[in-house]
Amino acid sequence: MRVAQLGTGEPEIAVVAGIHGDEPCGVRAVERLLDDRPSVNRPIKLIVVNEAALERRIRFVDEDLNRAFPGDPAATTHEGKLAHDLVSELEGCLAFSMHSTQSHAEPFAIVNGVTETARDIVPQLPVTAMVETSNFAEGRLFSAIDTIEVECGLQGSETAAENADRLTRAFLTAVDALPGDTVRRDLPVYRLTDVIRKDQADTYEVFVDNFTEVEPGAPFAAADGEKQIAEESFYPVLMSSNGYQDVFGYSAEKIDVLETQAVAD
Ligand SMILES: [Zn+2]
Secondary structure (H helix, E strand, O other), rough: OOEEEOOOOOOOEEEEEEOOOOOOHHHHHHHHHHHHHOOOOEEEEEEEHHHHHHHHHHOOOOOOOOHOOOOOOOOOOHHHHHHHHHHHHHOOEEEEOOOOOOOOOOOOOEEEOOOOHHHHHHHHHHOOEEEEEEEHHHOOHHHOOEEEEEEEEEEEHHHHHHHHHHHHHHHHHHHOOOOOOOOOEEEEEEEEEEEOOOOOOEEEEEEEOOOOOEOOOOEEEEEEOOEEEEEOOEEEOOOOOOOOOOOEEEEEEEEEEEHHHHHHO
């Protein structure tokens, strides 16, 4: 784990990259900040987490780090120990953690609850949606540390790296660490309700777009040509044919739209 700092004093904000070793976009954003060394109004901690997995360009060495929190110093896995070390390092910080996916090119935010912090900061980020995943929080970083996660785009793409840079700067501006103003936008909020499982098969297909409502009766995915039909309407989130081993993604409900006027006062 690599830990660096911009500014002096005890940081209360942290930028976290490389929780997953096959998602290099956030690391690029952190390296760029370290190269540019912008002058900051508040100290910022910068962390590149899973260096062993990043070197090998694999998601994890022993187990998924974002299912391993809070971790344990006596854990037998690399990620079990790393989770504990990261939590110690982030104690007292609001963390901004960057990820990328195989399912959706447009950046969106993931939070563990629609808290005051989330309502204030996320509409100032260049994201198209906020997803509340408290039903599926177990083992994730934000179950242990106050965290805003962002999905920056498609894994390994140049666009995801550019998005990671823009998202980080918007976050740091929103928390008054960098000077300047952010743009607030209306933001739809979704809550994950279910996992969409997939059966063992040779080929997988997904017929729907993330964040676009699926009507009851519509086929939304298939395993070896066997179609899955929506029983009730839902919004697909993190859906992709081959992104995860045993799930297509998640179903969600739309719970709110945060409007700029409502959060401005
Ligand atoms: Zn990730």
